[in-house]
Amino acid sequence: MTRKQGEPTAIERARRAQIVRAAIDTIAEMGYARASFSAIARTAGLSSTGLISYHFASKQCLMAEVMRTILAEFTAFVAARSDHGTPAGRLAAFVTANCEFMQGHRNHLVTMLDLQSAAPDTESRDRQANSDRAKLAELLTDGQHEGDFRDFDPDLMAGFILSLRNGVILRAASQPGFDLAACTDELLTTIQRATSPQPAPPTA
Amino acid sequence: MTRKQGEPTAIERARRAQIVRAAIDTIAEMGYARASFSAIARTAGLSSTGLISYHFASKQCLMAEVMRTILAEFTAFVAARSDHGTPAGRLAAFVTANCEFMQGHRNHLVTMLDLQSAAPDTESRDRQANSDRAKLAELLTDGQHEGDFRDFDPDLMAGFILSLRNGVILRAASQPGFDLAACTDELLTTIQRATSPQPAPPTA
């Protein structure tokens, strides 16, 4: 392997992007387990798996870039819609944006979840999950200080919210006629009730 | 030998159980993707992968039995703790039991989730998920009729609750010092607030 050192050329970047896109579609369609280099090359219209190996040092590297790409788009999309306003408003916007991203980016999200659970790289996967959660927890903490939210453990609640989102993604992806809009509404209500500072109802 | 006919002998059952146990541990440790017959045989201390093939007609059959075994234990454990009382009480007991099962059955639950997302059998996997959700939805519907819960879509809410549980399992499994008890409390509060019939707090 005589790998690059300097800046990647334009062609280089284009190829890598093409391969990453094909990998995302392939994984979303047949799952990580069956997404071989052959399958990805076929999806991309490439004539050889060698080209993938040429541009990515290993399959793990390709998958890392796939993940990076998805998260970049996903994060940007969500951030743009949830980076201002009150914490409660931002949380609602965060949830809404997560669901909205599903439309038009189904493959991105399905692949993201598949990689999170099936990719053989516990290390970076957990790091990513922790970082996602930490950012959301920060928002929740802010909201608690401003009185938007009740007094829960922000880290745990952030995990809850991300779990809920993951569940919605999986279900929307696997159930053909799923009504995502209605689900989003119910999810918003649910999260609002779970986080709002109103006095807790009496224990049953 | 295509497959046995009559009742399995004691030795047969013991070996099968041993292999299933080894499979659960192996999948929990390295994920389904890397849980080859070789790896499982190594975990079980078997001398050959042929022995696994001798006792299970195919890898799919082994995985089916793994799933069956896990679900049997898990379901029995949860059912025993959540089959009586008011719907709200049963829901709380259900959540609690799910979390309690994690202690002493970490590998079972990790493997269950791994199989649910990575196994190459979309068919039965989705069927299982739908059936789990349907049963929980039924409980929720009952609770709505009795005034225990507010007026949400029971099917969606059931999905939410299972997603939350899955998230807790994954986190408890991957984060060494995770405080499962505290998480359970927070989860109970969260679900109670999400489902309780109290007037919704004013929208932010």
Added chain:
Amino acid sequence: MTRKQGEPTAIERARRAQIVRAAIDTIAEMGYARASFSAIARTAGLSSTGLISYHFASKQCLMAEVMRTILAEFTAFVAARSDHGTPAGRLAAFVTANCEFMQGHRNHLVTMLDLQSAAPDTESRDRQANSDRAKLAELLTDGQHEGDFRDFDPDLMAGFILSLRNGVILRAASQPGFDLAACTDELLTTIQRATSPQPAPPTA
């Protein structure tokens, strides 16, 4: 292996016969290639392939006995019908008997041919073929001396006749509605013309 030495007991003989019968049926049904010990044991209603190995030192030994058994029955049947009369009459009777044996012994003959071509034992297979041919050649030679037949090479002609018989067996076995009786007539006519001492027709 602690193999026998003295005379086989009655039970021993019965078991061996049962296994041989099952082997014949299994090979006829699915071909030698797929006739594993498992398949044979299943056909025989045995509960273990170990029993086959117990009674036969190896698969090759079993196949040898299968062949011996088939040939014993086949030879006896044919010999009883073709051991007297003029050589020409005996030849016709030989051919007829070969065809008649097909009825009621389809599996025997199909297995015989399958073993002849697929069994991994060139040695004894060729020996058998040569011996069959030699015996038939002897009959032909007798017939030539008595003026029943023209002056062909008996060894070659014997080979021809056996080839014709093999072809008829294969075809009758593989073509469901095949009219074996009509074929036998045609075959008799053909062989009679091929061997008769009449002046050869003028070369075309």
Added chain:
Amino acid sequence: MTRKQGEPTAIERARRAQIVRAAIDTIAEMGYARASFSAIARTAGLSSTGLISYHFASKQCLMAEVMRTILAEFTAFVAARSDHGTPAGRLAAFVTANCEFMQGHRNHLVTMLDLQSAAPDTESRDRQANSDRAKLAELLTDGQHEGDFRDFDPDLMAGFILSLRNGVILRAASQPGFDLAACTDELLTTIQRATSPQPAPPTA
């Protein structure tokens, strides 16, 4: 790589031909049953069975190409020598060409017969056999119309002739010093007598 799309390159064709040749030789030497990819790779001087799988989608595909290759050469050889003249002349030429092909193509014919009887593809095997016989039967029917042949069943007689040829192939292949030329002469005489329109000799 599922399979190529465009035209195969020169190298591709060469490798495939090499593998097919090695398969033919291997099957001829040890029979289809023992002609594993390992054995074929060894014969071909390849470093790995993976290379065979790289060039042929499955063993069945390889065997299909082996058969196609053999039949193409064999058919062309025979057709070139038996496609003109009177039906009787063409039949004689057909028989002669079949025998002549043995010289220099022993392995081709031995493999052809082995595949016909041992290959696990009853379907196409029977189709091939029927098609061969049908073509020969057509020639025989023509000859009957022109008075070259007596009034036999053309389909049966075609089967007889092919059986005779198969027998000659097997014998020439397995018996080292076999005099193929003499056999061919005897076979020609035999077939001529069997088919000629001369009055049948009086029944014995």
Added chain:
DNA sequence: CATGAATGAGGATTCATTCAT
């Protein structure tokens, strides 16, 4: 004698990766 569990070699096939062109 019979059983069925166990063994280990060998089967075809897939795949990420390498490398000459």
Added chain:
DNA sequence: CATGAATGAATCCTCATTCAT
């Protein structure tokens, strides 16, 4: 840069054979 041929390890699975009970 791109190609596609080549590699070899690893996959699941089958099978004849062995052996303790």
